[in-house]
Amino acid sequence: MVTPSAADSPAELIISACTVLVHDDQERIGFAEDAAIVVRGGIVGAVTTAAEAADLPAAERIDARGQVALPGLINCHTHAPMVALRGLAEDLPTEEWFNDVVWPVESNLTPTDVELGARLACAEMIRAGVTCFADHYFAMDAVARVVEESGMRALLGEAFFSSQGPEGRERSLEFALRHRGAADGRITTALAPHAPYTVDDADLAATAELARTHGLPVHLHAAENRDQTETSLARHGGTPIEVLERTGILHTDLLLAHGTGIVDSDLPLLERSDGRTAVASAPRGYLKFAWPDTTPVRALGDIGVDVGLATDGPASNNSLDVWESMALTSLVQKSAEGDPRWLTSRQALHHATLQSARAVGLGDSAGGIAPGRRADIVLVDLTGPHTQPVHDLAATLVHSARSADVRTTIVDGRILMRDRELLTIDVPMVVRELVERLPALVDRSHGRRIQQYDT
Amino acid sequence: MVTPSAADSPAELIISACTVLVHDDQERIGFAEDAAIVVRGGIVGAVTTAAEAADLPAAERIDARGQVALPGLINCHTHAPMVALRGLAEDLPTEEWFNDVVWPVESNLTPTDVELGARLACAEMIRAGVTCFADHYFAMDAVARVVEESGMRALLGEAFFSSQGPEGRERSLEFALRHRGAADGRITTALAPHAPYTVDDADLAATAELARTHGLPVHLHAAENRDQTETSLARHGGTPIEVLERTGILHTDLLLAHGTGIVDSDLPLLERSDGRTAVASAPRGYLKFAWPDTTPVRALGDIGVDVGLATDGPASNNSLDVWESMALTSLVQKSAEGDPRWLTSRQALHHATLQSARAVGLGDSAGGIAPGRRADIVLVDLTGPHTQPVHDLAATLVHSARSADVRTTIVDGRILMRDRELLTIDVPMVVRELVERLPALVDRSHGRRIQQYDT
Numbered sequence: 001m002v003t004p005s006a007a008d009s010p011a012e013l014i015i016s017a018c019t020v021l022v023h024d025d026q027e028r029i030g031f032a033e034d035a036a037i038v039v040r041g042g043i044v045g046a047v048t049t050a051a052e053a054a055d056l057p058a059a060e061r062i063d064a065r066g067q068v069a070l071p072g073l074i075n076c077h078t079h080a081p082m083v084a085l086r087g088l089a090e091d092l093p094t095e096e097w098f099n100d101v102v103w104p105v106e107s108n109l110t111p112t113d114v115e116l117g118a119r120l121a122c123a124e125m126i127r128a129g130v131t132c133f134a135d136h137y138f139a140m141d142a143v144a145r146v147v148e149e150s151g152m153r154a155l156l157g158e159a160f161f162s163s164q165g166p167e168g169r170e171r172s173l174e175f176a177l178r179h180r181g182a183a184d185g186r187i188t189t190a191l192a193p194h195a196p197y198t199v200d201d202a203d204l205a206a207t208a209e210l211a212r213t214h215g216l217p218v219h220l221h222a223a224e225n226r227d228q229t230e231t232s233l234a235r236h237g238g239t240p241i242e243v244l245e246r247t248g249i250l251h252t253d254l255l256l257a258h259g260t261g262i263v264d265s266d267l268p269l270l271e272r273s274d275g276r277t278a279v280a281s282a283p284r285g286y287l288k289f290a291w292p293d294t295t296p297v298r299a300l301g302d303i304g305v306d307v308g309l310a311t312d313g314p315a316s317n318n319s320l321d322v323w324e325s326m327a328l329t330s331l332v333q334k335s336a337e338g339d340p341r342w343l344t345s346r347q348a349l350h351h352a353t354l355q356s357a358r359a360v361g362l363g364d365s366a367g368g369i370a371p372g373r374r375a376d377i378v379l380v381d382l383t384g385p386h387t388q389p390v391h392d393l394a395a396t397l398v399h400s401a402r403s404a405d406v407r408t409t410i411v412d413g414r415i416l417m418r419d420r421e422l423l424t425i426d427v428p429m430v431v432r433e434l435v436e437r438l439p440a441l442v443d444r445s446h447g448r449r450i451q452q453y454d455t
Numbered sequence: 456m457v458t459p460s461a462a463d464s465p466a467e468l469i470i471s472a473c474t475v476l477v478h479d480d481q482e483r484i485g486f487a488e489d490a491a492i493v494v495r496g497g498i499v500g501a502v503t504t505a506a507e508a509a510d511l512p513a514a515e516r517i518d519a520r521g522q523v524a525l526p527g528l529i530n531c532h533t534h535a536p537m538v539a540l541r542g543l544a545e546d547l548p549t550e551e552w553f554n555d556v557v558w559p560v561e562s563n564l565t566p567t568d569v570e571l572g573a574r575l576a577c578a579e580m581i582r583a584g585v586t587c588f589a590d591h592y593f594a595m596d597a598v599a600r601v602v603e604e605s606g607m608r609a610l611l612g613e614a615f616f617s618s619q620g621p622e623g624r625e626r627s628l629e630f631a632l633r634h635r636g637a638a639d640g641r642i643t644t645a646l647a648p649h650a651p652y653t654v655d656d657a658d659l660a661a662t663a664e665l666a667r668t669h670g671l672p673v674h675l676h677a678a679e680n681r682d683q684t685e686t687s688l689a690r691h692g693g694t695p696i697e698v699l700e701r702t703g704i705l706h707t708d709l710l711l712a713h714g715t716g717i718v719d720s721d722l723p724l725l726e727r728s729d730g731r732t733a734v735a736s737a738p739r740g741y742l743k744f745a746w747p748d749t750t751p752v753r754a755l756g757d758i759g760v761d762v763g764l765a766t767d768g769p770a771s772n773n774s775l776d777v778w779e780s781m782a783l784t785s786l787v788q789k790s791a792e793g794d795p796r797w798l799t800s801r802q803a804l805h806h807a808t809l810q811s812a813r814a815v816g817l818g819d820s821a822g823g824i825a826p827g828r829r830a831d832i833v834l835v836d837l838t839g840p841h842t843q844p845v846h847d848l849a850a851t852l853v854h855s856a857r858s859a860d861v862r863t864t865i866v867d868g869r870i871l872m873r874d875r876e877l878l879t880i881d882v883p884m885v886v887r888e889l890v891e892r893l894p895a896l897v898d899r900s901h902g903r904r905i906q907q908y909d910t
Contacts, residue, residue, distance in 0.1 A: 404859035
């Protein structure tokens with residue numbers, strides 16, 4: 001507990017009388033009870049006792065009795081605007097999903113579709129307690145506008161394929177440089193090659209060079225599933241991770257989506273990489289596509305690679321519910337390892353907080369409620385019958401609570417949802433405008449697609 | 456659509472302007488749009504158009520614009536009062552979970568604990584759109600009282616072990632006969648031997664005989680996991696299903712929980728059984744315990760065995776969220792079969808409705824919204840950002856909607872929750888009373904347990 005000096009100027013926000021998820025200096029999860037959070041300048045000034053906070057002046061107060069304050073959840077890999085396609089490509093193998101539905105439809109995509117999709121997605125995420133998302137998509141200027149106006153935090157990257165020629169990579173760089181630090185610093189950026197199966201080695205090598213020159217991270221899909229790894233071995237004589245290694249991508253600050261096709265021989269490469277390496281795991285989609293593996297969380301943890309939680313795009317996952325990803329990560333990892341003692345609720349909360357923050361490059365500023373970190377906080381109501389009684393608060397949060405139990409979502413000290421009411425997005429209007437555009441968006445009669453999946 | 460005669464007496468309830476999940480005569484799922492449900496005498500009188508219903512007199516109306524009416528969900532296997540132990544035994548292998556925590560704690564169990572637990576559980580289920588549950592536990596008189604007062608529907612059985620002597624079986628029979636048809640017919644009953652590993656062959660044979668004599672179904676755990684099947688083969692020279700066959704249990708109307716240890720050689724036995732045979736699948740717990748298999752839903756379907764959805768008890772599953780079981784069944788079955796085309800959203804909804812109703816012996820009266828069936832209906836709000844837009848309503852329901860989207864829950868035409876407000880249970884009072892009792896309930900210093908798990 002850090003006690004604020006009474007002589008400080010009035011806090012902009014005090015959240016009082018709640019239980020606060022905290023990390024100790026070994027990053028172990030704990031819960032401070034009957035606590036209060038003092039926010040100044042968008043930053044956590046102090047985590048103190050409710051009694052101490054009662055006497056402090058504040059511009060705004062939230063009485064959070066019966067609620068738990070968590071660091072806002074982070075969606076470490078998504079394509080948020082794809083909410084527009086949610087439910088359009090169901091029960092298909094990966095290849096048909098891409099080639100027959102998603103990539104044909106995406107050839108119709110306009111910046112307006114992307115903007116409306118992103119706005120609806122941000123509404124969904126704010127309601128689900130997500131305060132930050134790593135987005136990898138097209139027409140990302142539109143997503144940046146929505147991040148600015150909605151108040152969320154995001155790591156944004158303009159996706160590209162080598163089929164676009166060098167212009168794809170150049171646009172991705174131009175986007176990353178232009179938006180870096182935008183929205184009062186809430187926007188950070190990455191270079192966003194699509195994947196080693198759609199971006200060739202020369203393009204990957206050039207991207208790695210740009211990343212080093214400009215100090216930008218790289219966010220891409222790689223070793224998404226076992227098929228991709230096997231095809232890469234046959235075509236390129238190496239696994240996707242080996243391709244990233246030899247093109248230099250592995251030595252940038254790398255956010256790698258999925259990695260269910262990572263094999264044992266990849267692990268030493270990942271361990272020896274020069275940059276910060278993290279993997280985003282979105283287990284729901286792996287089950288839905290019936291991929292044979294899931295992200296090897298235990299093996300990655302053993303070599304010090306952070307695993308952040310993600311939903312992937314809602315056209316495959318059907319939702320942006322990171323809370324569900326947290327629970328599923330625990331369940332699926334226990335099952336995959338055959339070990340019920342593994343991936344406990346506290347481990348799941350560690351993935352959801354500090355590991356996810358590091359994965360998106362915010363290891364020093366997000367993922368925790370502690371003095372000096374950004375005030376990205378969600379308040380969770382545990383008074384519902386499904387979350388009572390509480391024998392083990394970590395288990396209650398991971399396995400009994402649901403995203404709908406989030407009552408209040410705060411980013412940089414600004415309240416984006418209060419008592420379930422969204423304050424920055426008008427959902428009915430967004431839905432109305434988006435639904436009008438759907439017939440043109442989902443038309444596949446033209447026979448075009450933006451890319452071919454043939455790994 | 457069946458159009459009610461205008462000369463009918465006033466309906467007790469009309470739910471208007473909604474989309475209604477309906478089944479055709481091949482049990483295929485469809486959606487009637489801009490429809491209305493007319494309820495008379497606790498029964499669906501008609502599913503008609505919103506326009507027709509507008510002119511009908513009714514004692515009560517619900518304007519359900521933007522909502523979808525589904526048959527109430529059915530929890531086909533649970534131990535509802537175990538909400539009291541939710542989160543108490545985390546991250547343990549099955550054997551330690553039973554022997555070190557749950558069975559020692561259950562030696563402290565009083566009817567008051569059971570009653571408070573059941574009341575909290577019913578609150579959770581009503582809020583999650585569950586209208587009926589199959590409960591298998593102890594001190595079931597207390598559960599019956601709660602079913603009566605809460606307005607829910609239930610299939611109740613008093614659990615017994617052979618270690619209790621013949622009195623266990625006799626109490627189970629006495630309970631089943633005394634409560635059958637109680638609560639205006641909302642309570643049905645079953646004989647409830649615990650499992651073939653805790654109830655010996657003679658006791659199972661006597662139970663089968665009682666079931667035949669009294670026309671009662673049997674609800675038990677069997678072939679819960681692969682270990683149990685292997686142990687049964689070693690100790691009894693047969694799989695658990697073979698034990699049920701030779702003791703006659705398989706030829707009763709049987710509700711079998713879990714069955715993840717069912718092997719290929721069991722399938723012909725299950726197919727040839729004389730009675731109605733159904734399996735309840737609760738996939739969350741199988742993942743959490745890291746069991747190597749899940750319920751073989753496809754193989755069971757191929758031989759005509761219904762698979763109902765379940766949560767198991769909240770001490771293992773941490774929740775009574777059947778909605779989550781529906782989504783997880785789809786995801787886990789796709790993964791287990793390696794087939795993304797399998798267990799579509801419509802198939803999941805079929806398991807959730809007609810198959811679950813048949814599993815609990817209510818195949819003619821529940822599980823569907825159609826004239827003559829009981830008016831067990833839930834209204835789901837799809838206006839949230841996470842359920843928009845809707846390209847495929849079945850997918851939206853299974854993969855995007857959550858239990859918290861249920862706004863209204865109706866059993867036998869009586870509204871148990873309206874606009875998220877519970878009308879028959881006072882949750883804060885139940886939680887207060889239950890929490891006071893927890894220290895005595897969870898005390899394990901006595902060293903007793905009600906049973907030993909050693910399969």
